[in-house]
Amino acid sequence: MTLKIISAEDVLFSGEVSSVTLPGAKGSFTVLRNHASLISTLTAGNIAYVSDGAEVQLPVSGGLVNVDNNVVSVCIY
Numbered sequence: 001m002t003l004k005i006i007s008a009e010d011v012l013f014s015g016e017v018s019s020v021t022l023p024g025a026k027g028s029f030t031v032l033r034n035h036a037s038l039i040s041t042l043t044a045g046n047i048a049y050v051s052d053g054a055e056v057q058l059p060v061s062g063g064l065v066n067v068d069n070n071v072v073s074v075c076i077y
Contacts (some may be wrong), residue, residue: 001033001070003049005058007077012058013049018047020072022065037068047074 003020005013021030023045042063049056063076 001031001072003033003072003074005074005076006016007075012076013056015051017049017051017072020047022042022047022074023060024065031067031072033070035067035070039064039066042074042076047076 001017003013003015003017004011014032019030019032021028022040025041025043028045029040037072042060042065044061045059047060048060060076063074065075066073
């Protein structure tokens, strides 16, 4: 699936991942391929994603996520 992480200043990541874990407002959740569509707010925490077998962690203070058709779009602030 494709993950796009953007901020007001820059595109922080855009590429293929096997999973992404996000700090949702109601708790952390993981998105895998063919996940149901959803929109959620994010709280302070880490976005963790697996790309090419390596896990990457990105600290965020909050944001929004949209999951649709194997595309995970994250806007952080």
